[in-house]
Amino acid sequence: MKENLPVCHHCSKMDCIRKHGLARSGVQRYYCTSCKRTFQVRYIYLGNETNILRQVKALLDEGKSRVEISQTLGVSQGIIDRHIYLITLEEEEKVGD
Ligand SMILES: [Zn+2]
Structure with a gap:
């Protein structure tokens, strides 16, 4: 089953997102392999x-x-x-x- 990953907040790509651990606040962080930046989802x-x-x-x-x-x-x-x-x-x- 494919996991429902978000789009990159920087370049809006969908298929290059990896989980990147949790922020101190407990928010899931993601890493975009396309633009090589991390972002958090208000999830x-x-x-x-x-x-x-x-x-x-x-x-x-x-x-x-x-x-x-x-x-x-x-x-x-x-x-x-x-x-x-x-x-x-x-x-x-x-x-x-
Ligand atoms: Zn990106």
Whole structure:
């Protein structure tokens, strides 16, 4: 089974990413063999739906597409779609206020 690795944050390549140990904060670090740089993924999906919702929202605000968000956070697009749906519901509630 192929592991779901993120795209490089520097050169956006997909097939040259290797795991590179954990940062002191516990965040997974990655190494790109293409541009030979390391980067961290804001990947805190494990068990924390509130966090991922906040991150999806922040990335949407930055103008990222759902594909980019799923790659950045390292979760499937289905999960991103679900969170975008939740965000939409939240926004609608605000509008109706
Ligand atoms: Zn790279």
